[in-house]
Amino acid sequence: MELISVMLVDDEPMALENVADIIDWHEHGFEVVIQTTDPRKAWEWFEKKRPKIVISDISMPHIDGLELSKRILETEPGTRIVFLTAYRDFDYVRQALELKAAHYVLKHEISQNRLLNQLLAIKQSLADEQAIWKNVKKQLLLDVLHGKWLAEPHDSNSPAAREVNQVLQGSSALFYFEVGPTYLLNGGKRCGQIQQPEQVxxxxxxxxxxxxxxxWFEAVEDGNEGYALILQLPNPQSTLFCWNEAYKVAGFIQKAISTIEKVPVSLSVALCTSSQTIPTAYQALKATYDYAMFFPARALFSVEQAQSGLRD
Structure with a gap:
């Protein structure tokens, strides 16, 4: 199980230790990756570690908790903030709520159950958000594969769109495979599915x-047919280097599927120099995958190799 990363910030060492020790973090699915009394260091560490949850005091020297949180949310809007403070001043509460802070806890009222219950609520919220984010990203990737990414408007500010758009700036390797395809008498085809895709x-x-x-590596199931995988390649690099990288990762894909699913798969692969070339390459990979029946199990081939092999 992947632990949710947490950063603790409080300029009072004893208060910081109290929060760090009050919860068995790992037992409940959390991991404290940053613990500091210096809010300036907290900002530097946040940029490196990008924790999902930040638990911070409000009143601190140099950078108070509100300013620190503003910087964090401008950089990673999905970060959850929990403010800890000794103040009952309504103005602090109002400013915290304006920042969409997840929770606001008075230090003298803090207890294991109070803080843990809030963290578990945040954990569930992150899980729900992640599920939605995965579905959105899957649809965006399908739009890329089918040529709709450039033709239709997208919310460029969403995390999924930002990630997909960043990857599409450079070159990529595109893979396609099907699980146990069965060719029907009516000309159709029936394909199996990966049973444990996340593990693979x-x-x-x-x-x-x-x-x-x-x-960056992402896989997406295209309906009930096959699976497409997009691998970000270093840019610029020679074509030979890119093919070597593609073949190396293809071996990882085949080994992972064989290890977990216990089935061999053949892979077709193409290099794409830009997002504009991905839809054409994808359709070519799907069209030529039928040639896989003429190749040995766990074959790896490009469109050109498949067509050449069929002619020969």
């Missing part, structure tokens, strides 16, 4: 990280 993609990501790869 996590294993692929882990393999890439073990090799020192930190490229």
């Amino acid at each position: 993609w996590q294993l692929v990501t882990s393999m890439m990280q073990d090799e020192g790869e930190s490229r």
